[in-house]
Amino acid sequence: MQGFINILNLRFNNLINMKKMLIAEALLMAACIVPAVAQQKPADDPKLKIYRETVPKINDLVHTKLDVRFDYKKRYLYGKEWITLKPHFYPTDSLRLDAKGMDIKNISVVKNGKNVPLKFTYDSLSLAIKLDKVYQNNENYIVYIDYTAKPNELKSEGSAAITDAKGLYFINPDGTEKDKPTQIWTQGETEASSAWFPTIDKPNQKTTQEISMTVPAKYVTLSNGRLAAQKTNTDGTRTDTWKMELPHSPYLFMMAVGDFKIYKDKWRNKEVNYYLEPKYAPYAKEIFGFTPEAIEFYSKKLGVDYPWNKYAQIVVRDYVSGAMENTTATLHGEYVQGTPRELMDAGYDGGRSTIVHELFHQWFGDYVTAESWSNLTVNESFADFSETMWAEYKYGKDEGGAHIYDDLQSYLRSADAKNKNLVRFHYHYKEDMFDVVTYQKGGTILNYLRNYLGEDAFYKGLGIYLKTNALKNGEAHQLRLALEEASGRDLNWFFNEWYFNAGHPVLDITYKWDEGTKTQTVYVNQTQTGDAFTLPIAVDIYAGGKKERHKVWLRNKADTLTFKVASKPSLVNVDGDKVLPAKKTDKKTLEEFAFQYANAPLYLDRFEAIEAAAPAQGDKNAQKIIIAALKDKYYGLRIKAINAANMANDEVRNAAQPVLMDIARNDNNNNVKAAAITVLGKLKASGMIKIFRDGLQSQSYAVQGASLNALAQLEPAEALKAAKSLEKDSKGALSTAIITAYSTAGGDAEWPYVYEKFKESGPQSQFNAAPKFADMAGRVKNPEYAQQGIEVLKGLGVKYKQYGIAPYVITAITNVKTKRAELKDEASVKAADDAIKAINDAK
Numbered sequence: 001m002q003g004f005i006n007i008l009n010l011r012f013n014n015l016i017n018m019k020k021m022l023i024a025e026a027l028l029m030a031a032c033i034v035p036a037v038a039q040q041k042p043a044d045d046p047k048l049k050i051y052r053e054t055v056p057k058i059n060d061l062v063h064t065k066l067d068v069r070f071d072y073k074k075r076y077l078y079g080k081e082w083i084t085l086k087p088h089f090y091p092t093d094s095l096r097l098d099a100k101g102m103d104i105k106n107i108s109v110v111k112n113g114k115n116v117p118l119k120f121t122y123d124s125l126s127l128a129i130k131l132d133k134v135y136q137n138n139e140n141y142i143v144y145i146d147y148t149a150k151p152n153e154l155k156s157e158g159s160a161a162i163t164d165a166k167g168l169y170f171i172n173p174d175g176t177e178k179d180k181p182t183q184i185w186t187q188g189e190t191e192a193s194s195a196w197f198p199t200i201d202k203p204n205q206k207t208t209q210e211i212s213m214t215v216p217a218k219y220v221t222l223s224n225g226r227l228a229a230q231k232t233n234t235d236g237t238r239t240d241t242w243k244m245e246l247p248h249s250p251y252l253f254m255m256a257v258g259d260f261k262i263y264k265d266k267w268r269n270k271e272v273n274y275y276l277e278p279k280y281a282p283y284a285k286e287i288f289g290f291t292p293e294a295i296e297f298y299s300k301k302l303g304v305d306y307p308w309n310k311y312a313q314i315v316v317r318d319y320v321s322g323a324m325e326n327t328t329a330t331l332h333g334e335y336v337q338g339t340p341r342e343l344m345d346a347g348y349d350g351g352r353s354t355i356v357h358e359l360f361h362q363w364f365g366d367y368v369t370a371e372s373w374s375n376l377t378v379n380e381s382f383a384d385f386s387e388t389m390w391a392e393y394k395y396g397k398d399e400g401g402a403h404i405y406d407d408l409q410s411y412l413r414s415a416d417a418k419n420k421n422l423v424r425f426h427y428h429y430k431e432d433m434f435d436v437v438t439y440q441k442g443g444t445i446l447n448y449l450r451n452y453l454g455e456d457a458f459y460k461g462l463g464i465y466l467k468t469n470a471l472k473n474g475e476a477h478q479l480r481l482a483l484e485e486a487s488g489r490d491l492n493w494f495f496n497e498w499y500f501n502a503g504h505p506v507l508d509i510t511y512k513w514d515e516g517t518k519t520q521t522v523y524v525n526q527t528q529t530g531d532a533f534t535l536p537i538a539v540d541i542y543a544g545g546k547k548e549r550h551k552v553w554l555r556n557k558a559d560t561l562t563f564k565v566a567s568k569p570s571l572v573n574v575d576g577d578k579v580l581p582a583k584k585t586d587k588k589t590l591e592e593f594a595f596q597y598a599n600a601p602l603y604l605d606r607f608e609a610i611e612a613a614a615p616a617q618g619d620k621n622a623q624k625i626i627i628a629a630l631k632d633k634y635y636g637l638r639i640k641a642i643n644a645a646n647m648a649n650d651e652v653r654n655a656a657q658p659v660l661m662d663i664a665r666n667d668n669n670n671n672v673k674a675a676a677i678t679v680l681g682k683l684k685a686s687g688m689i690k691i692f693r694d695g696l697q698s699q700s701y702a703v704q705g706a707s708l709n710a711l712a713q714l715e716p717a718e719a720l721k722a723a724k725s726l727e728k729d730s731k732g733a734l735s736t737a738i739i740t741a742y743s744t745a746g747g748d749a750e751w752p753y754v755y756e757k758f759k760e761s762g763p764q765s766q767f768n769a770a771p772k773f774a775d776m777a778g779r780v781k782n783p784e785y786a787q788q789g790i791e792v793l794k795g796l797g798v799k800y801k802q803y804g805i806a807p808y809v810i811t812a813i814t815n816v817k818t819k820r821a822e823l824k825d826e827a828s829v830k831a832a833d834d835a836i837k838a839i840n841d842a843k
Helices: 004-011 281-288 291-302 340-345 352-361 377-395 397-413 437-453 455-468 476-487 492-498 590-599 603-616 620-629 635-644 650-666 670-683 686-695 701-714 716-729 732-745 751-760 763-779 783-799 806-822 826-841
Strands: 016-018 021-023 059-071 076-087 092-098 102-111 114-117 119-122 126-135 141-149 168-171 183-186 207-216 220-223 226-232 237-248 255-258 261-267 270-276 310-315 329-332 368-370 472-474 506-514 519-526 535-543 546-554 558-564 571-574 583-586
Touching: 059 092, 076 092, 102 119, 102 126, 126 141, 207 220, 207 255, 220 237, 261 281, 261 291, 270 281, 270 291, 281 340, 291 310, 291 352, 291 377, 291 455, 310 352, 329 352, 340 670, 340 701, 340 732, 352 377, 368 377, 377 397, 377 437, 377 476, 397 437, 397 603, 397 635, 437 455, 437 476, 437 492, 455 476, 476 492, 519 571, 535 558, 546 558, 571 590, 590 603, 590 620, 603 620, 603 635, 620 635, 620 650, 635 650, 635 670, 650 670, 650 686, 670 686, 670 701, 686 701, 701 716, 701 732, 716 732, 732 751, 732 763, 751 763, 751 783, 763 783, 763 806, 783 806, 783 826, 806 826
Parallel strands: 059 207, 270 310, 310 329, 368 472, 506 583
Antiparallel strands: 016 021, 059 076, 076 141, 092 126, 102 114, 102 141, 119 126, 168 183, 183 255, 207 237, 220 255, 226 237, 261 270, 506 519, 519 558, 535 546, 535 571
8 A cells, every 4th residue: 555644755755844844745646744753642552552463363264255236325335245264273153253334134154055044243343143053174154244334424543544444435426526426446454344344354364255246337347356247237237246266355355436448458468457537548558558567577576477367457536545455456546647748747756656566565465465464564665665676677776766765764754763663563553554664664674685685685585475475474574584595694683673673773974094004994883772783784985096895794883994995085985885774974075975976876875965065055066066966867866956056156056057047948857847947937037038938838737837937036927927828728836836826916817716726736735835825815805715715724724733734724824814804804804713713623
């Protein structure tokens, strides 16, 4: 699963810091405003003292057969179920099933084709069933259940990763919401499948399945496995039967129903299909078309071919997370799709990383499944790491380096993450396992382990893990054993340090050169609280025009490394492979960083140099780094340098301006162009106006948006006129720029556009635009418009109050109130007061 936090951390890496609150994205798009510092549970929380054991297996699921139909008006599912089970080991005469918020009409055991009623008790969450006899572990038995699922009446607790847990979702079932299709879809992780069918809803259960869905004949269905049969009924419905003939866990069951167009692709001889709303169907290949290539890449890397009979991806409305890796049928939120124009500006983290993340789960998560939520790392850390794998393969080492570095920073930004083990058997709630430790820290640890073992041994070990535990469950110990078998190295120390312990190294690195003895000394102090980490690393020494690599181990809180060198090194590069999951203070000089930028090969080598140079641009070495980085081979570092360039410094501006003008005209990356145009626009130089006017003709929304903002700095009236002409086809950065133009210089005529676009925007965009939006709501003449603005701001404040956004939104509403009071608009003043009260009263 790609949850909100991770998407957040993926997609919005330029986070806003307001009173130490990080508001962001990852996504996904289904993205939600989430602070990097998750809300912490009190240290004395009694739930943190509970040992979360792996759930005992008394009965095993064998096969699950479902026959379901839907009541769109009531938002009910009417289900009939036949569950085949057997005792796991010990004889038993009882069965407990998870079944959340259902009406249970009949429970029977099937004997010779007849249903024999069984006694049961039900507490609205689980069924305790008395079987007809004591069964041995070599005996299967079939339980029949007639039930009604009522997901909309279920009180469920979500999380930052999965915002709702009612299992089954009716989207616009009455067709009353304009421009929104009618859909049904499911979301099972963590244990929400039992909100739509009774089961043993635990990850250490695996079952084959058969689902028959009776739906309006005009709709398309999707489920796990293969479409085995379709039957047209006389009442305008159709019954589709889907069969999953290899076992998987109940949380990976899925259904989707709606008006979808299917684009048929393939990998080798297996179906690879993409399900999209009709308006996006023409772009299916652009959105998902690299999927077969990714399946081939992962199959070869792992030494285990894609294990299922098909792979489908479907995009749905109002999804409650980023995406979900249901076996053979991944479900995505809307953020992954786009028109060709939108996709022009979408970087790797604009949806593609999530597509490969969910695909990799088909091996790590579905084929071999975490045996408990405590061991979620063997699902999600691998899916997170797979994003870096694909980035390296498809886009190059720099993209991979940028991606894994962003993962590390997402983890390091979290205040309480350093206190959590990667594998942890104590947590407040199982949803808490879906955090930056399981995802981003876990991904960086796997990247470090890959570097230590070497590519071949690492991937051979992953293949052993998958083959040994195929169609079963796995945990961190089994991963260790597989990697040890492949590499021949003991890894207990590594797993004890990184999987069963918390925290990370905090390194302070200093240097001394002794000319007399020709000795280079490196002092590495680990300043974190607690024990020292054992860290195998590479130290690269650049001297005399050559690079010499030294493999060393850090084992102490204070390590002193000495190297004999013929001449004073130009650079000593500690952690030469840039893989340490650590916070690092590296006390190099700017001259050394300039050499590092020019000579060390990796993304992070150059990133560190730009970081060091940015605050010191009065220094010639810093200027050299920034100007050189404007032409960096990697687009992300070009953007970083553009944003870092101090254009108030005459020397920097004189050197940078012609480069920026060339970038604005000719760079091959739209987001780099947009960054350059934004910086040039702030110079307010009339000689650049042609660049901005030309930018308005671009097919890129990012370039158009930056150009419109830049033009507004010079010619506000012309920008307002241009905004009008661009309204009809405006999305993303362009719509934000139009909102800015209208909020600054527009009036009542422009309000409907601003209001509708603001409502349509994701929470991050709303957060960014709130001050301008509030300013416009304060000065429009029509009080109804002002009250519309107040209402939508209230909704933002209430919905995301738990993430610390309330004070910011209240300030915006207060600004509206002040301006409406000046206009004697008492109704809007009251609306503002009511909105502020509603935010303050919200839980």
